[in-house]
Amino acid sequence: MDEGEVSLMNAPFPFTGVVGNDLAKKGLLAALVSPHLSGVLIRGGTGTAKTTMVRGMAGLVPGMEVVNVPLNVTEEQMLGGLDLEAVLAEGRVRRTPGLLERAGGHVLYVDEINLLTERFVHLVADARAFPQHADGAPFVLVGTMDPDEGELSPHLMDRFDIVVDIKGAKDAEERLEVLRRGMRFLRDPAGLLDGFQGEEAGLRNRIARARELLPFVTLPAGHAETIAQVVLEMEAEGSRGDIAVARTAMALAALAGREEADLDDVKTAAALCLGHRRRPARKEGERPTAEGEGDPSSGERDEAGGTSDEVLEAVAAMLPAPDRVIPIGDGMMLGNLFANARRPALERRHRSGRRDRAICTSGHGRYVRSRLPQGRLTDLAFDATFRAAAPYQFQRDRRGMALAIEPSDLREKVRMDRTGSTIVFLVDASGSMGVRERMGMVKGTVLTMLTDSYQKRDSVGLVVFHRESAEVMLPPTRSVQGAYRKLKEIPTGGKTPLALGLVKAGEVISSHISRCGGANPSLVVISDGRANVPLAGGDPFGEALDVAREISRTPIRTVVVDTGTGMPRIDRGERLAEALGGSYLRLEDMSSTQLARTIRAASLG
Amino acid sequence: MKEGRLNFPFAAIVGQEDMKEALLLNVVYPMIGGVLIRGEKGTAKSTAVRSLAEILPKRMVVSGCPYRCALNDVDHYCNSCRERMAAGEVLSAEEASMRVIELPLNATEDRVAGTLDIEQAIRTGKKRFEPGILAMANGNILYVDEVNLLDDHIVDLLLDAAAMGVNYVEREGISYSHPSRFVLVGTMNPEEGEIRPQLLDRFGLTVDVSGDLDLTRRKEVVERRIAFERDPEAFRASYGPESARICEAIVSAQATIGKITPTEDVLDMAVQVSMHLGVDGHRADLTLVKAAMASAAMRGRDRVQREDVRRVAGMVLPHRMRRTPFEEGGLDMEELNAWMRERFP
Numbered sequence: 001m002d003e004g005e006v007s008l009m010n011a012p013f014p015f016t017g018v019v020g021n022d023l024a025k026k027g028l029l030a031a032l033v034s035p036h037l038s039g040v041l042i043r044g045g046t047g048t049a050k051t052t053m054v055r056g057m058a059g060l061v062p063g064m065e066v067v068n069v070p071l072n073v074t075e076e077q078m079l080g081g082l083d084l085e086a087v088l089a090e091g092r093v094r095r096t097p098g099l100l101e102r103a104g105g106h107v108l109y110v111d112e113i114n115l116l117t118e119r120f121v122h123l124v125a126d127a128r129a130f131p132q133h134a135d136g137a138p139f140v141l142v143g144t145m146d147p148d149e150g151e152l153s154p155h156l157m158d159r160f161d162i163v164v165d166i167k168g169a170k171d172a173e174e175r176l177e178v179l180r181r182g183m184r185f186l187r188d189p190a191g192l193l194d195g196f197q198g199e200e201a202g203l204r205n206r207i208a209r210a211r212e213l214l215p216f217v218t219l220p221a222g223h224a225e226t227i228a229q230v231v232l233e234m235e236a237e238g239s240r241g242d243i244a245v246a247r248t249a250m251a252l253a254a255l256a257g258r259e260e261a262d263l264d265d266v267k268t269a270a271a272l273c274l275g276h277r278r279r280p281a282r283k284e285g286e287r288p289t290a291e292g293e294g295d296p297s298s299g300e301r302d303e304a305g306g307t308s309d310e311v312l313e314a315v316a317a318m319l320p321a322p323d324r325v326i327p328i329g330d331g332m333m334l335g336n337l338f339a340n341a342r343r344p345a346l347e348r349r350h351r352s353g354r355r356d357r358a359i360c361t362s363g364h365g366r367y368v369r370s371r372l373p374q375g376r377l378t379d380l381a382f383d384a385t386f387r388a389a390a391p392y393q394f395q396r397d398r399r400g401m402a403l404a405i406e407p408s409d410l411r412e413k414v415r416m417d418r419t420g421s422t423i424v425f426l427v428d429a430s431g432s433m434g435v436r437e438r439m440g441m442v443k444g445t446v447l448t449m450l451t452d453s454y455q456k457r458d459s460v461g462l463v464v465f466h467r468e469s470a471e472v473m474l475p476p477t478r479s480v481q482g483a484y485r486k487l488k489e490i491p492t493g494g495k496t497p498l499a500l501g502l503v504k505a506g507e508v509i510s511s512h513i514s515r516c517g518g519a520n521p522s523l524v525v526i527s528d529g530r531a532n533v534p535l536a537g538g539d540p541f542g543e544a545l546d547v548a549r550e551i552s553r554t555p556i557r558t559v560v561v562d563t564g565t566g567m568p569r570i571d572r573g574e575r576l577a578e579a580l581g582g583s584y585l586r587l588e589d590m591s592s593t594q595l596a597r598t599i600r601a602a603s604l605g
Numbered sequence: 606m607k608e609g610r611l612n613f614p615f616a617a618i619v620g621q622e623d624m625k626e627a628l629l630l631n632v633v634y635p636m637i638g639g640v641l642i643r644g645e646k647g648t649a650k651s652t653a654v655r656s657l658a659e660i661l662p663k664r665m666v667v668s669g670c671p672y673r674c675a676l677n678d679v680d681h682y683c684n685s686c687r688e689r690m691a692a693g694e695v696l697s698a699e700e701a702s703m704r705v706i707e708l709p710l711n712a713t714e715d716r717v718a719g720t721l722d723i724e725q726a727i728r729t730g731k732k733r734f735e736p737g738i739l740a741m742a743n744g745n746i747l748y749v750d751e752v753n754l755l756d757d758h759i760v761d762l763l764l765d766a767a768a769m770g771v772n773y774v775e776r777e778g779i780s781y782s783h784p785s786r787f788v789l790v791g792t793m794n795p796e797e798g799e800i801r802p803q804l805l806d807r808f809g810l811t812v813d814v815s816g817d818l819d820l821t822r823r824k825e826v827v828e829r830r831i832a833f834e835r836d837p838e839a840f841r842a843s844y845g846p847e848s849a850r851i852c853e854a855i856v857s858a859q860a861t862i863g864k865i866t867p868t869e870d871v872l873d874m875a876v877q878v879s880m881h882l883g884v885d886g887h888r889a890d891l892t893l894v895k896a897a898m899a900s901a902a903m904r905g906r907d908r909v910q911r912e913d914v915r916r917v918a919g920m921v922l923p924h925r926m927r928r929t930p931f932e933e934g935g936l937d938m939e940e941l942n943a944w945m946r947e948r949f950p
Contacts, residue, residue, distance in 0.1 A: 011680075046806040047886025051768060068782075070773035071761040072718050077775040084778060085732060099775055111768065115761055149803055168886045175876045179890045183867060186636060186895075189680070366714060366758040367776060382723050383777035402730030477798060 012066075013185055015056030016199040017192065018049050019178045020169050026252060027162040027272045028053065029203075031140050032061055032107075033210040034251035037161045037244070038128055039141030041113070041152070041276075044166035049178075050144040057107050057142070060200075060207055067103040067139070069110040069124065075369040076384065078123055084383075087390040100127040105137035113143035114152045117368065117416060121152070125159040154276070161244035163276035210254035217250045219261045226263070230270050230312055234278050244273040267314040274315065370411040377412050384411035422459045422476050422512055426505040428527030428563065429466035430496035442526050442563060442587070443487055461508055462486055465501030467494030468533060472504060476512040498531035498576075499544040506551050522557045525580070526587075528564035529572030541572060548579035558582025611837040615656035616847035619826045620819070623812045624653055626903075627920050629851075631788045631809065632661060632703070632746075633858040634899035638767075638809025638892060639789030641752065641800070641924065648814045649826075650792040654705065654748050659841075660851045661703040662859070664744065668699040671736060672743045672783050681770065683783050704745045706787070708738050708763075710754055717762050721777040734781045739772040742787035752791030753800040760804050763789070767807045809892045810920040858902040865898045871909045874949045878918060881944060882936070884925045893921045911949045918945065 018025070024042055031037045042050045058066045069078075080098030087093060100108070100123070108128075113121060121143075128141045143160065145152060157163060169175045184192045224246065231241045246261075248269035253261040261269075370384030389409035396404040425446055429439075446462075461476035473486045502525070509521045531540040535547070551558065558580040562573030577584035618625065627640040642650045666673040672683045676698045682690070689696060708717065719737035726732060738747070739762070747763075749755060755763075766772045772785040789808060793800060805811075817823055833840040875893040897913035923936040 045886055046803060047888035049887065068769070068773045070775050071758075071765055072714060072773075073775040074777070077778070077780065081778075084726075085730060096778075099780070102780075112761070112764065146803060149801075172876055172880060175880065175887065175890065176872060178887050179872050179876055179894065182887065182891050183872065183894060186891075187866065381777075382726070383721055383779075386726055387778070401727055403727050405727075 011189065011193055012055040012058055013052050013181075014193060014196040014200050015053065015060060016203055017181055017185075017196045018053050018056060019174055019181065021049060021053065021166050023268070023271060024050075024053060024164040024166045026255075026268060027164045027248075028057060028142065029060075029207065029255055030248050030251035030269075030272070031142070031162065032057065032064075032207055033214055033254055034247055035138055036247050037251065039125065039143065039160040040162040040164070041143045041145065041157065041160040042164050042166060043145055043147050045146055045148065045168070048166050048168045050166065051111055054107070054109050054111075054142050054144060057140075060204055061211075062204070062208075064106055064140075066107045066109050067099070069099060069108060069116075071112060071115055072366065073099065073120070074367055075120070075123070078120070082387045082390060084386055084390050087393065093391065100124065100139070103139040106139055108139040108141050110141075110143045112145060112149070114145040114147075114150050118153065118156065120368075121156050121159075125156075129159075157276045158240060160276070161240070162248060162272045164272060165275070206255060206257075209257060210251070213257065213259065214251060214254040216259055217254050217261060218259065219246050219250055223249070223261060223263065223266050226266060227270070230266075230315070231274065231277075233312060234270075234274050234315075241274055241277045245269045248273055270315045366416055367413045368416050369414050371414055373410055373412045377410055379413045379415070381411045381413040385409050422461070422509060422521045424461040424463060424476060424505050424509050424521075424523050426463045426465070426501050426523060426525045426527070427490060428496060428498070428501070428525075429464045429490050429492045429494075430530075431466075431493050432496065432528055432530055439490070439492055442561075443490070446487055446524075446526070447484065459512065461512065463501060463505045463508055464490055465497050465504070466492065468497060470497060470501040470504035472508055475508060495533045496527070496531050496540075497533035497535070498527060498529065499535040499540065499547050500533065501525075501527075502544060502547040502551065503535065506547070506554070506556070509556055510554070521555065522559070523551065523580075523582075524559045524561065525576065526561045526563060527573070527576075528562060529560075529570070529576050530564075531572075545575065545579040548576055552579065552581035560584050562586045611841060612656045612658055613652050613830075613833055614841050614844040614848055615653065615660050616844045616851060617829050617833070617840070618649055618653055618656065619829065620817050620822050621649060621653065621814055623920065624650070624814050626900075627810045627812045628653060628657060628790070629855065629903060630896055630899040630917070630920075631790070632657065632855055633902055634862050634895060635786070635788045637788075637895045637899060638807065639747075639787075639791070640810040640812065640920075641805065641808040642790070642792045642812050642814060643795050644792075644814035645796070645816065646794055648816055650814060651750055654746075654750075654790050654792060657746060658702075658705045659848050660855065661705075661746075662852055662856045663700045663702050665698045666701045666744065668697040672740055673701050674784065675744055681784050681786060701744075705748050705790075706738060706742045706745050708742075708747060708749045708755075708759075710749075710751060710756075712738060712759065714758060714762065715777075717759055718772060718774050718776070719779075719781070719783075720774075721779050732778055734774065734779050734783075736783070737772075739766050739785040739787075740783055743783070743785050745787055747787040747789050749789070749791045751793055751797070752804070753793040753795070753798050757801075760801055764803060764807060805924050806886075806888065808924065810896060810917075811924040812920055813923075854903070857905070858899070861905065861907050862898055862902040864907040865901060865909060867894050867898060867909050871897060871911065871914060874911055874914050874945075877948065878914065878941070878945065879922070881948075882922060882926060882941065884922060886925075889922060889925045893917065896921055911945075914949070915942070915945050 015025070027040045027042075031040045042053070044050050055066055058064065076098075078099050080096055080101055083094040083096035086096075108124065110116060110121075110124060124141065128138060141160070169178055181192065227242055227245045227249075231239075231245065234241075245266065246269075249261040249265040252265040252268055253259070256265070367381070370381035385405060386403060386409075388411055389403055389405045392406075392409075393403060396406070398404040427442060427446070459476040460474070461472070462474040464471050464473050473490070505523055505525075509523060513521055529541070529544075531544045534540045535543045558577070559582050560573050560577035560580065562577075562584065564570060564573055564586070573586070574584050615625070624642055627642070631637050631640055642654070644650055665676040667676055667682070667686050670683065670686050672686075674682045674686045676696065679690075686696065715737065717738045719740055720735055722733040722735035725735075749763075762772075766785040767787075767789055770784060770786040771782050774781045791800075791808065817826065829840075872890075872894060875890045875897070878893065879889045893914060894909070896917035897909045900913040900916050901907070901909045918941060919936070919938055922941075926936055
């Protein structure tokens with residue numbers, strides 16, 4: 001990094017000392033060898049040695065360091081800008097390099113990359129894809145994340161050629177070895193480092209040789225075809241997958257000291273590059289797993305001696321079982337409904353940010369960039385203000401100070417916060433919902449959405465109506481666990497006071513917003529719409545529609561999940577959705593596919 | 606260093622043995638990774654943490670270092686200490702107390718991570734880093750009351766620093782890093798919301814505290830509190846010898862822990878216990894061993910025994926049981942104890 005900036009870290013845990021995690025290690029090494037690979041993303045739970053592995057990369061290539069992107073990074077800092085000191089001292093305009101430039105030739109490491117704003121992830125990936133300075137070496141992009149804290153969207157994931165899921169060691173002996181080495185490193189780091197010195201040196205040599213060899217490595221035509229077939233069969237999106245597999249296979253061959261990539265390289269490369277590119281759940285249970293993908297006709301033998309089937313099987317064995325992907329995908333599908341809700345006025349207002357990123361006007365949130373003050377200035381961006389003032393300092397009367405600042409120099413901070421939205425579930429618990437499976441489905445749906453809400457830092461509330469009353473079972477809270485517990489306790493039976501439920505839900509949302517703030521309130525109504533308890537003595541359903549139209553005049557976005565089943569279908573759910581100005585969907589439509597599976601997996605009800 | 610208000614003496618806290626033990630283990634061996642104390646209001650959580658100031662031992666730090674780098678821990682020196690050393694300076698020592706640094710809930714990002722020294726920039730045109738709370742916390746205890754209510758972006762900062770032991774700052778024209786190795790202590794009332802799992806996992810230990818049901822002890826709590834409020838100085842003085850004794854015990858345990866090498870049997874037990882409970886990740890195994898070492902040291906032994914693992918299991922494991930946001934964590938201590946007694950008598 002910068003001159004004079006001594007690496008703070010004491011020697012990291014040696015890369016070769018990390019137990020297991022072979023696939024992830026191969027991915028990281030491939031990226032060190034091939035300058036063409038766009039980046040490596042490692043996904044795994046806490047305490048699975050993700051960070052240890054990445055930090056161990058320092059020094060595997062002589063002079064290469066691991067440069068951290070802290071989560072508090074600002075945009076100006078990332079991209080570089082005017083060198084304040086140079087302007088003031090010498091009156092010369094000089095650029096100071098940003099973090100992305102300073103990382104050239106090093107590993108650029110973003111820990112918890114899923115917590116960085118989407119815009120920043122793009123900035124990093126763009127800088128990797130289109131280096132600003134042709135002469136500078138590109139950086140090796142490595143990200144790590146814990147999927148429990150939220151997913152990275154597929155298009156961001158696609159910007160990484162290699163994505164690896166890792167898990168902690170399962171086997172007791174392996175685990176014991178991890179612990180032994182961990183304790184050793186804690187008590188006697190020099191001793192442990194000594195023990196791995198030979199292996200580390202060997203690996204350094206292997207990488208150096210591979211880097212030299214890579215330009216001469218070829219991919220036999222037969223393998224290229226196999227790659228194309230595998231990519232097609234896995235329904236990976238776009239052609240980035242093909243290219244990534246080819247590049248990775250060649251890097252792996254170079255690491256093995258071979259001038260030609262072989263079928264094993266292709267298998268490993270496919271496992272590294274295609275897992276995240278599989279199209280999400282195309283047909284029920286038809287993911288290309290070992291048992292799911294058994295059609296022999298697709299397995300044409302190519303001249304290199306491997307079949308795409310063979311590769312697929314190998315890849316499937318290396319990739320984690322896809323079961324946990326499904327509920328998340330489901331949640332996303334439901335979550336997206338809010339975006340499609342028919343609320344043009346609202347959409348215009350919310351276009352500027354993602355659902356989970358709100359620009360804040362108070363002094364809270366992360367400082368991401370600066371701008372000219374909009375209105376009264378309360379949150380001064382000192383750095384940007386100084387930079388704006390700097391070029392004029394030689395003309396201004398500085399009155400003994402280093403800086404004379406004029407109103408036109410002032411810049412304010414743009415802050416962002418992951419405040420999340422407020423989502424209130426209004427659940428019909430009347431007798432008509434009492435059919436066990438249907439309530440189970442409802443709970444499953446809500447649970448799926450709760451996962452999504454949790455990851456997006458939403459506040460979730462639960463209002464239940466049945467018999468003569470509507471009850472706030474859970475005021476909006478970020479304690480999703482609380483919501484989950486309440487969900488399990490929902491009683492069913494009695495009549496359907498829909499209008500009252502809507503009133504209550506509206507109250508809950510507005511009082512929460514006025515107390516706690518928060519953007520994007522949403523209401524999810526889960527009911528069959530068969531209202532039979534009036535609010536003010538009128539037609540029960542007519543009254544419900546009146547309340548719904550009231551709600552439609554507020555910024556609350558709505559989704560109606562119609563739980564009605566069978567024929568003849570009554571259109572009450574649709575009419576309710578129309579009155580609310582929200583989206584409409586039928587529980588029945590989803591029950592046969594992913595939803596039922598979600599519910600089973602969650603073993604609810 | 607501010608000494609605004611007088612703390613209730615640690616030695617005068619009645620009962621709550623688990624909480625006191627968890628705090629002391631961390632003081633003895635900061636590598637354990639801190640403690641999260643969960644409990645209702647009025648269970649002496651904050652009192653206990655703040656009262657630690659009283660019994661924290663002195664430590665030797667590099668003289669003149671803004672981050673109070675530990676003199677004998679060259680591996681974790683800050684840049685300025687490194688540069689001084691590289692320039693051939695023989696660093697001298699000064700004594701500093703380990704302190705409790707509070708991170709208030711309303712702290713801004715600038716305040717926590719540190720930022721551009723504005724005054725310096727205007728007066729001299731030079732960029733200089735103004736250290737924040739994470740800098741003050743280096744080598745100390747970082748205490749967050751109501752840690753579950755902390756803003757997300759501040760939690761991110763904490764996670765970064767806790768994971769790396771370093772605070773990296775890339776903001777306001779400043780590109781800077783400094784050591785930030787602290788014992789993270791949090792207190793929370795679970796009724797007010799959950800804590801982010803990632804932050805939860807960073808805590809080495811958790812203890813749940815509840816109000817004491819024993820009448821005699823309850824009476825004792827009230828009496829001591831009233832005596833303290835009536836005359837804090839005198840009350841503290843009356844616990845002076847006891848406080849000094851605890852402080853000495855800490856110092857001697859700190860010396861002992863350097864001599865402990867965990868046996869293969871203890872390592873195996875740690876792994877088996879974690880696996881028995883289905884705890885993923887390797888942090889649980891490591892923390893079990895570290896806490897057991899501190900527990901042995903506190904008892905004046907330089908050998909870790911199975912009983913040490915048994916004693917700390919209830920603090921290391923409860924918060925690691927949960928694998929998804931919805932699975933209800935819960936550690937059946939009776940079952941675990943029975944299993945441990947049978948498997949590792």
